Amino acid sequence: QRSNLASTLHSLDGRSYGNYKQIRGSYEFGPVTVFIDRVQVDPFASPSKVRIRINRSEAGFPTDITTDRSDRIAASDFLFRVGDSFLHRNDRRAIILGRPGQEVLERTNVVIDDEGLEARLLVNLPARGRRILGHQAADILTRDVPELAQAMFVHSNLSGDDLREHVQLHRDQQELRNHLGEEGLLAFIGNGAILPRRAGDSDLPMDSSAVAFSSPASLEHTVTLSSGRSLTGMAIPRGVTVIVGGGYHGKSTILRALERGVYPHITGDGREWVITEPSATSIRAEDGRAVTGDDISPFINNLPSGTDTGAFTTTNASGSTSQAANLVEAVEVGARSLLIDEDTSATNFMIRDDRMRALIPANREPITPFVDRIRPLFTRRGVSTVLVAGGSSAFFEVADRVIALDAYVPQEVTETAHELVGVSAADLTGNVEPDSAAVGDHSDVSAPRNPAEAAVETAGEVFTTPQPRIPTxxxxxxxxxxxxxxxxxxxxxxxxxxxxxxxxxxxxxxxxxxxxxxxxxxxxxxxxxxxxxxxxxxxxxxxxxxxxxxxxxxxxxxxxxxxxxxxxxxxxxxxxxxxxxxxxx
Ligand code: ADP
Ligand code: MG
Structure with missing residues (x-):
């Protein structure tokens, strides 16, 4: 059949492009089957769809790392990367397998199922003008594509150790993520992690000038995984965590790493052991966005226009309303933690200082700032926050812990910050959930901590479960x-x-x-x-x-x-x- 496809392609050389459609079908190349599923109609249309497939018995992969669903995702990711580097090394530009990034994602490009292994390719069938380049096409489909399959799918052609390590890393990351959930922790950053990236437009790790992460002693946590791997690093508990520090001392870089920590990262990335609970959601201001029927009333009420903020709709949200909408929407779909950076927040959504509270009476200010809602959000809805706030002390009194960055090195400064605002740890303990079991149990009502919070709490149940939104x-x-x-x-x-x-x-x-x-x-x-x-x-x-x-x-x-x-x-x-x-x- 090999000669069959090759001779068809040779014979099509110089004919008009549309004739390519006759090559649809499946072809055997030793243990590899090439499926030509869809043929593009002209050279400028989206590329043709081609699959390569091999049976498990021919591929010879060990079953202990290709049976479990999560292992298959990791092993497929490994093969995806092998295929990608094969194509680059050999400059096979007509064949598109997709571009791997720093994360391991579940994707369609390479899949492992019970019967075999399969890659989904896109192939640009070659042309000169609108004429078929048949000899080139024969090289691509009957030589290059089967070679790619051999490189990816025949286990003896791969480094079996690298594959095994790739799968094991993924398992360990998953186990650590599960461990965080069991321990009531929101995130973990391993000592030695490299958080900064090479450039604003590159997701690769910064070079040797990066300062490796090291945990403050007070937040240090050690886990030994079932693989025997032991990890030590900073564990961020649930609750309210505020990150402070001078400008350019690495605050946003940590938050960004936590944002990405919902995904597993590959070896050498520097964020292999940055693990965040999977529902963590980054919340920012986004003025101009549309909002449809959100209940933003916990944050915004009594708009001068008389608009109902219990079901708020706009085609052009302001900074504060957009951030409120982003927040309630995240909670609606089950976010158990929010990641917020001052750099991308609307100040009037986040805080209001005392003089402004004195000048503008509460009933003339539609916004209840986030600082007044951050604790009930946790105690009533079980939603934690990690917040970067270098410009204001307003969050000290509502923070379970404050982490200060000094030249990229974190220190815990909770006590000092609490002293500054006259709050003691005891004031807060009543509000901290005892363990993760309480998360999601919204009935946990604890005593208000201070007069300001008492006022908020008695103002009514601000975080009642909102009406489900039903799209037409x-x-x-x-x-x-x-x-x-x-x-x-x-x-x-x-x-x-x-x-x-x-x-x-x-x-x-x-x-x-x-x-x-x-x-x-x-x-x-x-x-x-x-x-x-x-x-x-x-x-x-x-x-x-x-x-x-x-x-x-x-x-x-x-x-x-x-x-x-x-x-x-x-x-x-x-x-x-x-x-x-x-x-x-
Ligand atoms: P901040 O939010 O505190 O102003 P950023 O997180 O934006 O600071 O970091 C400022 C700069 O420092 C960025 O260019 C970032 O890449 C770099 N940086 C951050 N963390 C580190 C680190 N651990 N080692 C070296 N450079 C870092
Ligand atoms: Mg910043």
Whole structure:
């Protein structure tokens, strides 16, 4: 059959491009099967879809690291990287496998199933003008593509140790993440971690000038994993953590590392042992975004326009309302911790100083600043916060702990900070949840800590569970039968005729996740029926993804293209930013 495809391609040389369509089908190359699933109609159309596949028995991979679902994600990621470097080393530009980043993500590019291993390629079939370059095409499809399969899928061609280590690292990271959950911890940063990146536009680790992370003694935590690996580093408990320090001392860099710590990182990244609980969500101001029916009343009330902030809708949110919307939306989809940087926050959302409180009476100020809500958010809703605040002491009295950075080295300064504002540790203990079991149990009502908080608490239950938001089916139903959602790079999704701007959604790390979001919107548009809430639809998507993997998101089961699994937080972020979103009253 090899000669079959090769001779067809040779014979097509010089003919018009459309003739390529005859090569659809499957071809055997020794143990490798090449499937040509879709052939592009012209040289400028999206590339042709090709799969390579090998049976397990031929591939010879050890089953102990390719059976468990999570192991398969790690092993697939390893093979993805092997394939990527093979293509680069040999300059095989016509073949597209996708570009790996610093994270290990669940994706469609390479998959391991019960029967075998498979890679999904995109191939640009070569042309001169609109004529087929048949001899080149034969080289690509009957030589280069099978060679790639041999390099990736034949275990004896790989470094088995590297593969095993890749899978083991992923297991250890997962175990550490589970351990954090069990211990009521929100995040862990291992001693020796390299947090800063090479440049603002590079996710690679900073060179040797980086100062390696070292934990303050008071927050140091050691874990021994079942692999025997022992890790020591800074553990951030649940509750309210404030990071302070001079400008340029590395505050934002830590927060950014925590943001990314929801994903596992590869060996050599420097953030291998930066692990954050998986629902942690970065919250920032994002003026100009649309908001549809959010209950932002815990933060904003009595707008001069008389607008109802219990179901707040706008096409153009301000800095503070956008940040409030981002926060309540994150909590709505189950964020158990929030990551907030002063650099990207609206000051009037975060704090209001005493003189301003004296000058502007409370009933003339629609905003209740976050500083007044940060504790009830934890005690009533079980939502923790890690906050960078170098410019104001306002959060000292509501902080369970304060970490100061000095030339990138963290120290715990909780006692000093509490002394400065006249709060003692005892004042706070009553408010700290005893353990993680209480998280999510919103009935935990503890005594208010100080008069200011008492006033807030008696002002009524500010964090009652909001009404579920139910999108109308009509608003989300694509107008045409063709695909209506499409990713445009990392930061934008086209949905029908509208564009959804995701450039402020900072935990989106790979353009393939954006493709995943587009597919998820498409998928969810079939779920909404004027009764299903946004959170119910997201849960349904999660269940499907857990059962079927990312392939299940796409309509095309043979060759789904290159898609990575987004978190539910980022899928919700896209839906919430869709300007066409409408809710059932
Ligand atoms: P801040 O938010 O406190 O103003 P940043 O986190 O933005 O500070 O960091 C300021 C600069 O210092 C950045 O260019 C960052 O890359 C660099 N930096 C941060 N952490 C380290 C570190 N551990 N070692 C070396 N450089 C660092
Ligand atoms: Mg900063």
């Amino acid at each position: 089916a009509k608003a989300l139903r694509p107008s045409s039968k063709t695909k209506s959602a499409k990713a445009k790079g990392l930061g934008q999704v086209q949905f029908g005729k509208a564009f959804i701007d995701l450039s402020a959604v900072s935990q989106l790390v790979d353009p393939q996740q954006t493709t995943g979001i587009a597919e998820a919107l498409e998928y969810m548009s079939e779920i909404f029926d004027d009764r299903v809430s946004l959170t119910e639809a997201l849960a349904e998507v999660e269940d499907m993804l857990d059962a079927q993997g990312v392939d299940g998101l796409t309509g095309n089961r043979d060759h789904p293209g290159h898609v990575a699994r987004p978190r539910p937080q980022e899928i919700a972020a896209a839906l919430n930013r869709f300007r066409g979103l409408r809710l059932v009253d």
